[in-house]
Amino acid sequence: MKTSKERHDNKLDRDEIEARIRSFVDGFRRVGVKVTHQRLEIFRELANSSDHPDPERVFRGVRRRVPTISLDTVYRTLRSLVDLELITVLGSHLRRVRFDANISPHHHFVCRKCGMTRDFYNERYDWLKIPAVVEALGTVEGTHVEARGLCARCVKGKGRQSA
């Protein structure tokens, strides 16, 4: 059962999407990078997504509206957003990198079959006590819980195969 503190977002509300796009635009302006039409469309594609897309997915989405866009432009724009700390990167394997436009504290459900990744919120997980053994490895700046399993579609045998 869902409580107000334990929501999970599949649909983003318009305010949230607009706020994300504004912060991307402001971030680029702050460092003096021009917000071109192509970049704005990349922002829009990313801000609209609750699915933690990989670069190819962002590219395919933007290309529907801007047929002249190149994958390289998408990569470079995404990298700039990471450098400006306006989005984060999930996972460490470069070829499977995914981007997250949600930078408020949250956690993830990841489908091990199709790779579907969705946010969920739980205040208790935001404040997990880190064991000393982790602190011995380095300074902890945040924690995030990744719940893994099969998404509802994959349970029913309808999920798409992971790329």
Ligand SMILES: [Zn+2]
């Ligand atoms: Zn799945």
Ligand SMILES: [Zn+2]
């Ligand atoms: Zn996320």
